[in-house]
Amino acid sequence: MAFKGRKVSGRSLALLGLGIAALLVLVWGGDALSWARDNRVVLVQALVTGLLLGGVYSLVSMGLTLIFGVLDILNFAHGAFMALAMYASFVLVANAGFDPYLSLLVSVPLLFVLGVLVQRVLLARVMDQPHENQLLLTFGLALLIENALLMVFTATPRTVEFPYAQTGIPLGFATVRGPLDVFGAVADLPRVIAFLGSLVIAGGLFYLLRRTSLGTAIRAVAENPDGAAMVGIDVRRMHMIAFGLGTACVAAAGTLVLPFLSLQPTTGEQFNVIAFVVVVLGGLGNVVGALVGGILIGLVQELGGAFVPGVDKLFFVFVVFVLTLLLRPQGLFGGKP
Amino acid sequence: MGALRRFDRDLLVLAAGVLVLIPVPLFLSGFLLEVAIQTLLFGLLGVAWNLMGGFAGQFSFGHAAFFGIGAYATAVAVTDYGLSPWVGMLLGAALAAAFGVLVGFLSFRYGLKGVFFALATFAFAEMLRLISRSLEAVNAARGYNIPIRSGNPWLTLQFPQGSPNYYYVILALLALSLLAVILLMRSRAGTFILSIRENEDAAAALGVNPMRYKLLAVALSAALTAVGGAFYVQYFFFIDPELAFGASVSIQILLPAIVGGIGTTWGPVVGSLIITVLGQGSTALVRTPPPFLEALQGVSGLDVAIYGALIVLVVLFLPRGVFGTLRERLGAA
Numbered sequence: 237m238a239f240k241g242r243k244v245s246g247r248s249l250a251l252l253g254l255g256i257a258a259l260l261v262l263v264w265g266g267d268a269l270s271w272a273r274d275n276r277v278v279l280v281q282a283l284v285t286g287l288l289l290g291g292v293y294s295l296v297s298m299g300l301t302l303i304f305g306v307l308d309i310l311n312f313a314h315g316a317f318m319a320l321a322m323y324a325s326f327v328l329v330a331n332a333g334f335d336p337y338l339s340l341l342v343s344v345p346l347l348f349v350l351g352v353l354v355q356r357v358l359l360a361r362v363m364d365q366p367h368e369n370q371l372l373l374t375f376g377l378a379l380l381i382e383n384a385l386l387m388v389f390t391a392t393p394r395t396v397e398f399p400y401a402q403t404g405i406p407l408g409f410a411t412v413r414g415p416l417d418v419f420g421a422v423a424d425l426p427r428v429i430a431f432l433g434s435l436v437i438a439g440g441l442f443y444l445l446r447r448t449s450l451g452t453a454i455r456a457v458a459e460n461p462d463g464a465a466m467v468g469i470d471v472r473r474m475h476m477i478a479f480g481l482g483t484a485c486v487a488a489a490g491t492l493v494l495p496f497l498s499l500q501p502t503t504g505e506q507f508n509v510i511a512f513v514v515v516v517l518g519g520l521g522n523v524v525g526a527l528v529g530g531i532l533i534g535l536v537q538e539l540g541g542a543f544v545p546g547v548d549k550l551f552f553v554f555v556v557f558v559l560t561l562l563l564r565p566q567g568l569f570g571g572k573p
Numbered sequence: 574m575g576a577l578r579r580f581d582r583d584l585l586v587l588a589a590g591v592l593v594l595i596p597v598p599l600f601l602s603g604f605l606l607e608v609a610i611q612t613l614l615f616g617l618l619g620v621a622w623n624l625m626g627g628f629a630g631q632f633s634f635g636h637a638a639f640f641g642i643g644a645y646a647t648a649v650a651v652t653d654y655g656l657s658p659w660v661g662m663l664l665g666a667a668l669a670a671a672f673g674v675l676v677g678f679l680s681f682r683y684g685l686k687g688v689f690f691a692l693a694t695f696a697f698a699e700m701l702r703l704i705s706r707s708l709e710a711v712n713a714a715r716g717y718n719i720p721i722r723s724g725n726p727w728l729t730l731q732f733p734q735g736s737p738n739y740y741y742v743i744l745a746l747l748a749l750s751l752l753a754v755i756l757l758m759r760s761r762a763g764t765f766i767l768s769i770r771e772n773e774d775a776a777a778a779l780g781v782n783p784m785r786y787k788l789l790a791v792a793l794s795a796a797l798t799a800v801g802g803a804f805y806v807q808y809f810f811f812i813d814p815e816l817a818f819g820a821s822v823s824i825q826i827l828l829p830a831i832v833g834g835i836g837t838t839w840g841p842v843v844g845s846l847i848i849t850v851l852g853q854g855s856t857a858l859v860r861t862p863p864p865f866l867e868a869l870q871g872v873s874g875l876d877v878a879i880y881g882a883l884i885v886l887v888v889l890f891l892p893r894g895v896f897g898t899l900r901e902r903l904g905a906a
Contacts, residue, residue, distance in 0.1 A: 367688055390873070516692060
């Protein structure tokens with residue numbers, strides 16, 4: 237059931253919308269509408285920022301939901317893998333003068349292999365154990381990775397310069413100079429690139445899952461491992477590849493956000509938490525749900541922050557999370573039972 | 574009736590254990606006494622978590638919510654209202670139990686199970702963390718420093734540094750918590766709680782109200798966790814949103830039960846001993862390493878990395894926890 241596209245249930249969307257609206261009305265009363273009229277620019281800016289960031293959330297979450305869909309493991313090390321990929325890119329940029337976007341060619345394969353190894357050496361041994369043991373294993377792994385990074389790179393925040401800030405991006409027919417103007421809002425070039433890059437990679441993952449024989453085998457394992465084994469699919473191998481692919485997704489997302497985010501060993505944690513929310517919102521194991529959910533959560537975070545300043549933006553994300561869990565735990569699009 | 578005898582034996586073990594542990598401060602001091610106190614504290618938290626996550630089978634990933642409520646209730650009562658921390662502890666326990674019942678009711682009402690229930694508890698704890706960080710009424714992100722108070726130290730729960738009295742207080746709290754859990758589990762209600770864990774539909778068909786007994790386990794678990802939070806504040810004299818409601822607090826609370834043996838009476842205490850000794854040991858190793866490991870001096874991250882590796886090893890090699898595996902090997906039911 238995991239990767240079938242489902243129709244969005246109108247009732248669930250309506251419920252979610254009502255919940256958010258009720259909350260906003262409670263917090264803000266009737267002033268909200270006039271405020272929105274007066275602050276059109278703030279609102280459009282929040283929409284643009286939320287959309288761009290949401291694309292990155294989508295990519296991170298697609299990796300997480302793929303791992304859950306195929307292996308039934310809730311991966312707490314997802315964010316730590318992201319940080320690892322970011323440091324790999326950072327080293328290449330700072331020490332070898334790589335273009336940060338070119339470092340994708342290193343960080344993504346590197347983390348794919350690491351994911352395959354982690355699945356083969358560690359997680360394969362606990363596949364038949366209760367959920368909490370798998371969860372703890374990935375959590376221990378996250379502590380190990382993050383603190384190994386802390387030992388090597390210390391907690392000093394690292395930054396990578398966006399290489400095309402001065403020159404603009406030559407596209408052949410024109411040179412794109414940032415930041416872009418979207419209905420009066422500012423869209424920074426690195427964020428636009430991260431958004432577009434995430435969508436392209438998400439499209440690639442989608443193509444792989446839907447149109448190749450490898451993808452069909454992975455989906456078969458997600459659907460019914462015993463049946464898949466019976467028709468000759470190597471289930472263990474598919475587990476390794478699925479975990480590797482999930483890790484590769486989060487690695488790509490990490491490298492793509494590097495030019496506009498400061499990097500610390502714990503940078504991935506927040507993405508990990510948000511990916512949990514997105515994955516539940518979209519339906520556990522549902523890749524399309526993760527794509528849409530990521531963008532929704534990006535918008536919720538930025539719009540909530542614009543409407544109610546002074547409260548941590550993540551708070552609104554958790555409000556949506558709790559509402560989803562209570563009203564529609566199978567997610568907006570349905571997922572694994 | 575094997576279960577009844579098992580819990581009666583547990584009462585004897587408890588009494589003997591307390592008698593053995595009373596003279597311990599005569600032999601330990603300084604750093605080692607601190608380790609002993611923290612072992613008892615996380616033993617208490619593990620016992621509390623185990624009631625809900627082990628005996629009742631409701632895996633919580635957000636016990637920091639209850640811990641933080643106990644800690645904040647005590648900090649507010651002592652700092653803002655000049656009350657005794659014991660009052661704060663009771664208030665915190667009541668508040669945490671109420672919050673637990675609310676979270677539990679909402680979750681069970683909508684049939685959340687397993688991973689979904691764990692994520693729901695996690696989400697509620699994170700929301701409390703974000704609220705306490707933005708709320709100026711509880712000092713926002715700055716948290717609370719507990720002021721030094723004069724008066725009877727047993728009423729203000731403030732003893733000089735290195736005093737063995739903290740040890741006796743937490744030993745008594747742990748013993749009372751264990752007593753409460755053992756008595757609950759040997760009662761009729763305890764049997765119902767276990768039967769719901771094993772097969773909720775069958776229990777309901779026999780007339781047991783699953784919601785009532787699950788909520789009972791959640792409420793007691795939350796209250797005991799809050800007691801631990803209250804002691805934490807009085808022992809460390811400081812609390813802030815991260816230390817109270819952070820995700821790593823939830824992990825620290827569930828680890829003793831997992832490492833020791835989930836759903837066993839003594840597993841959380843055994844687990845706490847192992848975790849605390851190893852955790853504090855690796856911290857001490859980094860602070861003052863022996864000569865041949867001098868390069869490790871002050872390397873931040875090493876102690877937590879060791880801790881992480883330890884979790885991985887326990888899951889790989891002792892999937893039922895230390896106590897659970899031992900009990901299985903020795904064949905005692």
